[in-house]
Amino acid sequence: MAVTIKEVAKAAGVAPSTVSRVIADHPRISPATKKKVKKAMKEMGYHPNANARNLANRSTQSLGVVMPSSADKALQNPFFPEVLRGISAVAHELDYSMLLCTGETDDEMLEAVKRMVYSNRTDGIILLYSQVNDPIMHFLLEQNFPFVIVGKPAERVDEITHVDNDNVRAGKEITHHLIELGHERIAFIGGSEDRIVTIDRMRGYELALEEAGLPYLEDYRIHTEFLKSGGRQAVHELFSLPKPPTGIVIADDLMSIGVVNMLEEFGKRVPEEVSIVSFNNVYLSEITRPPLTTVDIHIHGLGSQAAKCLIEKIKNKEEPAKRIIVPFDIKYRSSTKEIKTKQEG
Structure with missing residues (x-):
């Protein structure tokens, strides 16, 4: 037989209306009372009628x-x-x-x-x-x-x-890291140009180049999907140029893994011949070879x-x-x- 609100109230030493308010997460019920009622509900195996509660609150939770x-x-x-x-x-x-x-x-x-x-x-x-x-x-x-x-x-x-x-600042700081290491031919690989995250990270990249007095070249800017396949495609384009980049800012770690794999196929070693930096700090970025320098966005x-x-x-x-x-x-x-x-x- 199902446990009732009255039985929960009796076990918790409160009125049935208090139990109802705890279920509805009423702000005027103290944390101590909520804890006591929830403990009683758990011990007794009481489950509120979600449909009835949601109808009363006009909420789907x-x-x-x-x-x-x-x-x-x-x-x-x-x-x-x-x-x-x-x-x-x-x-x-x-x-x-x-x-x-x-x-x-x-x-x-x-x-x-x-x-x-x-x-x-x-x-x-x-x-x-x-x-x-x-x-x-x-x-x-x-x-x-x-x-x-x-x-x-x-x-x-x-x-x-x-x-x-702050993706503009993050883009600027990670690009600045490559500039500090002496890189002058720095490319950017980002996602779709209508995505604000790509626009902001690319803006930071542009600002870093501008401050360092380095040229911003259209050929060094590639837009593709935030997938490994996108990174592979971008490498094909960049390393077919007469002067390919020595450093690459990549807007997403998964794309970076595709870039590293494709660079190996081109006979280019990371970081000996090409340095790459990335964004997101997903779990793959630490276990890939080499481990990626990346922006941890939490x-x-x-x-x-x-x-x-x-x-x-x-x-x-x-x-x-x-x-x-x-x-x-x-x-x-x-x-x-x-x-x-x-x-x-």
Whole structure:
């Protein structure tokens, strides 16, 4: 026979209404009382009627998470499982579930998000990307639906809660590291040009070259997918040039692994002949050979902060927009080397 609220209340020494308020996470219930009631619920095997509770609260206790492309492609990149781990940790702690949304095209993604919103399947949405002219972001703004972006919005920055790193500064610092080692021919390999993270990291790269008085060459800028295959394709283009680069800034660790593999096929050794630096500090960056010098953007923290911000917005529709900047640091490893002699050109 199922345990009732009255039985839980009796065991915890509180009124049944207090148990109901604990289940609804009422702010006026003290942490000590919540702990006592939850302990009694756990010991007695009491499970609140989620449907009844959600109807009463007009809440689904669910966070929608929108990937930037199909799950099959996105989940090849270790960034996404790690950011989802950060979101999941906070969601679990605060009794929320996660609903993942993917699609092959922008139109498919928009339709999937519309279904989530119109059918009340989620209380709020986290976008795991930011791009120029994003129809999903525009739709969520029109609907006044709670959402948070992991990244920097392409527009209306002060009106949209977002969690990001200072990618311009990170791009500048990691490029400066190559310049300090004597590199003058430095290329940049990034993702799609409509993704704000690529735009910002490339801007930092440009600023570092500008400050050092080095040329910014169009031929040294390649845009491809954030996948190993993207890195391999970029190496083909760069090392077919009359003067290939001696240093490469790569906007994503997974692409970097493709670059290292392809350089080996070209007979180029890292870091003896080509130095590479990267972003994200995913687990692969430390175990690849050589281990990558990379910007640690604290991916788990991006996810957990995004979840916290979204739940705050869900609970208080008047919550002002926030800009959370997660600090970064650079992990210096073995993929870079000083150039002893001055380069030509």
